[in-house]
Amino acid sequence: MIVLKEIEKALGKKIVLKNLSFHIAFGEKVGIIGLNGAGKTTLMNVISGILKPDKGFIRVNGVESPMEHHHALRNIAYISGTRPQLWKDLKIKDSYEHCQKMYQIDKETAKCRLNALDEIFEVKPFLTAVPNSLSLGERMRCELVYGLLAEPEILMLDEALIGLDVSIKHKIMGYFEQCRMEKKSTMLFTSHNLLEVEKLCDRVILLDKGEIIFDGSIKRMMKEFAPLYRIEVKFEGNLPDFEDLPLEKFYYEHGVLEVVFDKQKIETTQLIKHIMEKCTVKDVKIKEPDLEDTIKKIYNGRKRS
Secondary structure, X not given: OEEEEEEEEEEOOEEEEEEEEEEEOOOOEEEEEEOOOOOHHHHHXXXXXXXOOOEEEEEXXXXXXXXXXXXXXXXXXEEEOOOOOOOOOOOHHHXXXXXXXXXXXXXXXXXXXXXXXHHHHOOHHHOOOOHHHOOHHHHHHHXXXXXXXXXXXXEEEEOOOOOOOHHHHHHHHHHHHHHHHHXXXXXEEEOOOHHHHHHHOOEEEEXXXXXXXXXXXXXXXXXXXXXXXXXEEEEEOOOOOOOOOOOOEEEEEOOEEEEEEOOOOOOHHHHHHHHHHHOEEEEEEEEOOOHHHHHHHHHHHHHHO
């Protein structure tokens, strides 16, 4: 579906993408993540055809230069929080009509799709408005519907969920989670909200200064790089003996025992079982590292090396 080999791109004198190579198969949901300036948006622009790479090979949906093939562009939707698609001087409904004609969707099909999308994105109150009269969240809902009307094979979302109200965002996240399970389209997703990335993506490509420093499943990233786990235990009886267990550290204070451990060395269930065999447990809290903690650890490891 998407193939990049040894891609490089400079903006001015700065090399933004450095020797990037990867393959994305049909139906994959991939999060492209990294700090500000890592090259995420530039990479999305190169994949979409907005920017041409200075070096390397790229093929998207069987085509090497999507911008030069209208039939290929009809299979791609690129929705960005910083690059509007809606015509700023047209009413939203007129932009949707333009989308319908550009993607060669018949009127009845477009109407049915808009009705279905409106159940999630609630855009019909804005159809007679122009984009500049809307709030950021309202405009992004309209932008998302514009991109989804064509039911693209490749959906690219670059910070496309910004500004959304909590209630609407919950519905929209549910919609994209359903898309993830159905695997009817390929999705590339960037967001500073890593909880969104965890919910919507199976795989992440982590960039640092234009280079790929990790490419794989979120599950593998967490397994290989996740920081230490913690257990907090309230118990009755004597302090358990941990001498034979491969723990990082433990301490007892104000009636609470906290154990820090590496899940690669000992499983959570094994540790809890050991504690329960030694004393009466009243309460247990497990703190698992999240994706953000894990990414910080990877970046910190690169700084030290």
